[in-house]
Each structure stands twice: as C-alpha cells, then as structure tokens.
Amino acid sequence: MLQEESDLSLIIAQIVQKLKGSNLYAQLERQAWASLQRPEIKLESLKEDIKEFFKISGWEKKLQNAVYSELSVFPLPSHPAAPPEHLKEPLVYMRKAQGSWEKRILKSLNSMCTELSIPLARKRPVGEQKELLNKWNEMGTDEPDLSLFRPVYAPKDFLEVLINLRNPNYESGDSLSFRTHLGLIQVPLKVKDIPELKEFFVELGLTTGQLGIDDSTQVPPELFENEHVRIGQKVLTQQDSAAAQQYIRQGSPTALRAELWALILNISSHPEDILYYEQLKTNVIQHDLLVDSLIYKDVKLTASNDDYYFVFEDYLYQVLLCFSRDTSVLSHFAYNSASPPKSYIRGKLGLEEYAVFYPPNGVIPFHGFSMYVAPLCFLYHEPSKLYQIFREMYVRFFFRLHSISSHPSGIVSLCLLFETLLQTYLPQLFYHLREIGAQPLRISFKWMVRAFSGYLATDQLLLLWDRILGYNSLEILAVLAAAVFAFRAVNLMEVTSLAAAEAVLADLSTLKVMPLLQIFLFATVT
Numbered sequence: 001m002l003q004e005e006s007d008l009s010l011i012i013a014q015i016v017q018k019l020k021g022s023n024l025y026a027q028l029e030r031q032a033w034a035s036l037q038r039p040e041i042k043l044e045s046l047k048e049d050i051k052e053f054f055k056i057s058g059w060e061k062k063l064q065n066a067v068y069s070e071l072s073v074f075p076l077p078s079h080p081a082a083p084p085e086h087l088k089e090p091l092v093y094m095r096k097a098q099g100s101w102e103k104r105i106l107k108s109l110n111s112m113c114t115e116l117s118i119p120l121a122r123k124r125p126v127g128e129q130k131e132l133l134n135k136w137n138e139m140g141t142d143e144p145d146l147s148l149f150r151p152v153y154a155p156k157d158f159l160e161v162l163i164n165l166r167n168p169n170y171e172s173g174d175s176l177s178f179r180t181h182l183g184l185i186q187v188p189l190k191v192k193d194i195p196e197l198k199e200f201f202v203e204l205g206l207t208t209g210q211l212g213i214d215d216s217t218q219v220p221p222e223l224f225e226n227e228h229v230r231i232g233q234k235v236l237t238q239q240d241s242a243a244a245q246q247y248i249r250q251g252s253p254t255a256l257r258a259e260l261w262a263l264i265l266n267i268s269s270h271p272e273d274i275l276y277y278e279q280l281k282t283n284v285i286q287h288d289l290l291v292d293s294l295i296y297k298d299v300k301l302t303a304s305n306d307d308y309y310f311v312f313e314d315y316l317y318q319v320l321l322c323f324s325r326d327t328s329v330l331s332h333f334a335y336n337s338a339s340p341p342k343s344y345i346r347g348k349l350g351l352e353e354y355a356v357f358y359p360p361n362g363v364i365p366f367h368g369f370s371m372y373v374a375p376l377c378f379l380y381h382e383p384s385k386l387y388q389i390f391r392e393m394y395v396r397f398f399f400r401l402h403s404i405s406s407h408p409s410g411i412v413s414l415c416l417l418f419e420t421l422l423q424t425y426l427p428q429l430f431y432h433l434r435e436i437g438a439q440p441l442r443i444s445f446k447w448m449v450r451a452f453s454g455y456l457a458t459d460q461l462l463l464l465w466d467r468i469l470g471y472n473s474l475e476i477l478a479v480l481a482a483a484v485f486a487f488r489a490v491n492l493m494e495v496t497s498l499a500a501a502e503a504v505l506a507d508l509s510t511l512k513v514m515p516l517l518q519i520f521l522f523a524t525v526t
Contacts, residue, residue, distance in 0.1 A: 183419030211251025
C-alpha cells in the first residue's frame with residue numbers, strides 16, 4: 001500500500017513538472033490572474049472560486065486531457081533507486097542488443113557519407129534556400145539524383161537482428177515450455193494468450209457493435225451506426241480524451257475520425273503550434289542534411305508507388321523533413337530503449353561539449369518510414385496539424401516498431417505473440433510452413449513493422465489504427481497478422497516453398513479487418 005502511494009506521488013510530481021513547461025500551464029496561469037477581476041471570485045474562498053471558474057470555463061477539462069495524455073505515454077513506475085537506463089529498458093541484454101544495432105546503423109550512415117563525399121549537414125546557399133522555399137508545396141516534382149543513396153536498413157535486416165537475440169541466462173538449462181517454442185524469436189517474454197486477449201479486447205466481442213462490421217450495407221444503419229455517430233458527436237462536444245479513447249474501441253465514424261484522434265492525442269491548433277511548425281520549416285530551408293536524401297529516397301520507393309498515397313507526396317516531404325529537425329522528439333528517448341545518435345564537430349571527435357544529436361530529432365529513417373505518415377494525410381489537410389498528429393503517434397506508438405525492447409507493444413513482443421498464437425492455435429499450419437522453410441514471421445514481419453500501412457486498404461487501415469489508439473497498444477497488430485494466416489490457412493497448407501506462401505499472402509488489400517479479428521479471437525479459437 002505504501003509502495004503504491006509512493007509510486008502515485010512520484011507519477012504526480014513528474015507529470016506536474018512536465019506540465020509546468022507547457023503552453024497549457026502558461027494559459028492556465030493567465031486565466032487565473034484574469035479571473036481575479038471577476039465579481040464572483042472572493043478573497044476568502046479564492047482557491048475554490050478559481051477552481052470553479054476553471055470548471056465552468058472548460059479549462060479544467062483541458063487540464064484533465066493533458067494529464068490523461070501524459071499518463072498514456074508515461075512509463076510504469078520503477079524503484080526510486082533504479083538507474084535511468086532501467087526506465088528506457090529494464091533488461092540488460094535488450095539494452096546491449098539495441099546498442100549494437102545502433103552502431104550498425106551509424107556505421108552504414110557514416111560509410112555512405114564517406115563513399116559519396118557528402119557532409120552530414122551543410123548550410124544551403126541563399127539561392128538554394130529561395131528555390132526550396134518557392135517549391136515547398138510541390139517538392140514531388142523535383143527529381144534529385146538519388147541513385148547512389150540507399151536506405152540505411154530495411155525491415156528484413158532488422159528481423160535478422162531479432163532472430164539472433166538471446167537471453168544469456170537461458171543459454172544453459174532453459175525451461176521446458178520455452179524450449180517448445182519453435183518460432184524464430186527465441187527470447188522468454190510474457191505475452192498474452194487468447195483468454196487474456198479476449199479480456200483485453202473485450203469491446204471487439206461478437207455481442208458488441210463494431211464499425212467495420214455493423215455499418216455494412218446488409219445492416220440497417222438505425223441498428224447501430226446512427227446511434228454510434230450520435231454518441232461520437234456527444235463525446236466531441238464534451239471534449240473528453242478518456243471518453244474518446246473508450247468510444248473509438250468500437251471504431252470511429254469517418255466524418256468524426258480526425259477530431260477524435262486529435263482529442264485522444266490531445267492535439268489542438270494553437271497559434272504557437274503553427275509558429276513552431278513554421279520554425280521547423282525555416283530550419284529545413286536553411287540547412288541540408290544527409291537524412292533529407294534518405295527521406296526523399298524512401299518516399300520515392302514507397303508512397304510514390306502506392307495507389308492510395310502517391311497524391312500525398314508533397315505532404316510527406318514537408319512532414320518528414322520538419323520531423324527530422326524537431327528536437328522536442330528527443331524527450332521520448334527517456335522511455336525508448338534506443339538512444340539518439342551523436343555527431344561531433346570536425347576535429348573534436350569524442351569531446352562531449354562539441355557533440356550534437358544527429359539528426360536533431362535523434363531518429364534515422366529506414367525503408368518504409370514514410371508509410372507511418374501517409375495514412376494520416378487522408379484525415380488532415382493542414383500541414384501543421386498533420387505534423388503534430390504524426391509526431392504524437394510516433395512518440396506514443398511507432399518508435400516501438402523499430403527498437404529492441406521487452407515492452408508488450410515492442411516489436412520483439414509482437415513477433416513472439418504472433419508466433420505463439422500460430423503455434424498454439426494453428427499448429428498444423430505453423431509446423432507445415434516451418435517444415436518447408438517458410439517461417440510465418442518472415443512474411444508477417446514487414447506488416448507489423450509498418451503497422452500494416454501500405455498493405456491494407458486505407459479504410460481498413462484506419463479502422464485498425466482506431467483500435468491502436470483506443471486500446472493504447474500495438475498488440476492488435478500481432479493478432480491481425482495471425483488472423484490473416486488463419487484466414488488463408490487452406491491455401492497455405494498447399495504451398496511447398498516460401499515464395500509460394502508469400503504469393504498467397506501478397507495482396508491484403510481486399511481483407512476486412514474487423515471480421516478477421518472478431519472471428520480469430522471470439523469465434524474459431526477456444
């Protein structure tokens with residue numbers, strides 16, 4: 001009990017400290033001072049009167065949403081004596097593996113730098129700055145020569161690292177249950193089984209209305225859809241982040257989705273947010289980074305060739321180039337197992353006072369990175385709002401898909417959950433694919449790393465991301481990946497090679513996400 005109270009006090013203190021540096025705190029302070037002029041504010045009951053004013057004027061709700069937003073990303077409390085690296089990742093072997101992976105990425109980046117004789121960063125000449133500013137909204141028409149640039153790494157490179165991950169404590173005399181796991185991921189992490197998943201995703205049950213199922217043409221809208229839209233409008237009127245998160249577990253109506261996601265992520269368009277975005281844009285105009293070419297290359301290789309997303313090419317450049325300059329992203333490394341790369345001023349290698357983070361946001365883009373942004377372009381057409389939503393989605397969710405950690409939403413746990421579900425509940429299929437050299441994870445990994453972006457039809461992808469936001473978890477990605485294999489099981493049982501299995505699962509664009517998830521979790525598996 002005392003420990004719980006101590007943990008709670010620590011969380012409160014840290015959240016208060018975080019909010020004190022926010023725009024909201026300054027706004028609340030201004031409102032409190034302004035309220036002193038109001039006749040209903042009495043000196044003898046000052047504290048209660050100001051609290052009542054905040055409640056009536058809507059500022060209390062804004063404060064509650066800000067606290068709820070912080071709690072959604074806040075790491076679980078650790079022992080007061082635990083070092084900071086335990087907050088990033090409690091398992092030593094995971095931290096070491098992440099450190100080694102980062103060294104490989106940096107080696108790849110530095111070798112590209114050396115081979116192409118291109119600096120990591122340079123100031124653009126004035127003429128080049130003017131040219132970039134003039135074509136800011138049509139960067140997709142620019143065709144720079146990117147033939148010599150290559151992605152720093154692709155998902156399949158990352159998978160090989162995860163396959164070789166081992167807990168040294170299990171090298172000799174590992175437990176029987178762990179030895180029976182025949183998948184590629186060989187680390188002992190606790191993942192949910194089907195009964196636990198049913199309990200966690202209870203709102204996806206067969207008796208609960210779902211957008212993605214109950215809004216089909218066969219179901220009269222008055223049975224579910226109309227009422228669900230009405231409740232959604234009420235949630236937006238109330239401006240309650242927690243209520244929006246609960247509501248969206250049943251899916252979001254298309255017309256309300258942009259506002260609901262912004263409410264859950266606690267994003268609102270204040271003038272200072274637009275100004276901040278413009279400052280990032282100025283940084284892009286003034287300085288050219290090597291990672292800019294990696295961003296260009298990635299967009300050209302992925303989104304530009306996608307039937308759904310090619311029209312958003314300009315938006316993707318704008319958002320990703322600004323993202324690379326955003327130092328506020330660095331704060332998420334406090335709870336991310338990764339660490340931001342450092343660069344040193346020439347001739348000062350190793351001297352910390354001459355070190356800077358590179359890129360400024362600490363995130364080196366990889367092949368497919370731009371696909372985290374692309375689906376959001378369907379919802380947000382104002383660049384600064386689109387940017388804020390993507391940044392918040394990244395620091396809450398997407399970073400976990402390309403860093404090595406033991407977190408339940410981390411990519412290692414997702415891979416293990418996927419393999420465990422297949423091995424436990426579809427053993428014949430799992431063993432068949434394993435025997436022919438088509439380990440299921442080699443096919444599904446790329447889906448999960450991209451959160452299925454670029455693989456599902458956009459309407460289905462947005463329904464899936466509704467649930468990621470609603471449950472504040474990425475575990476649904478692993479469940480969906482297993483459900484796809486279950487859906488195509490009959491065809492997969494007939495294949496005799498990895499290439500044939502990949503061909504069966506090459507096109508997911510016709511799949512309906514919610515029926516697949518419901519059937520897999522609540523109908524076929526016991």
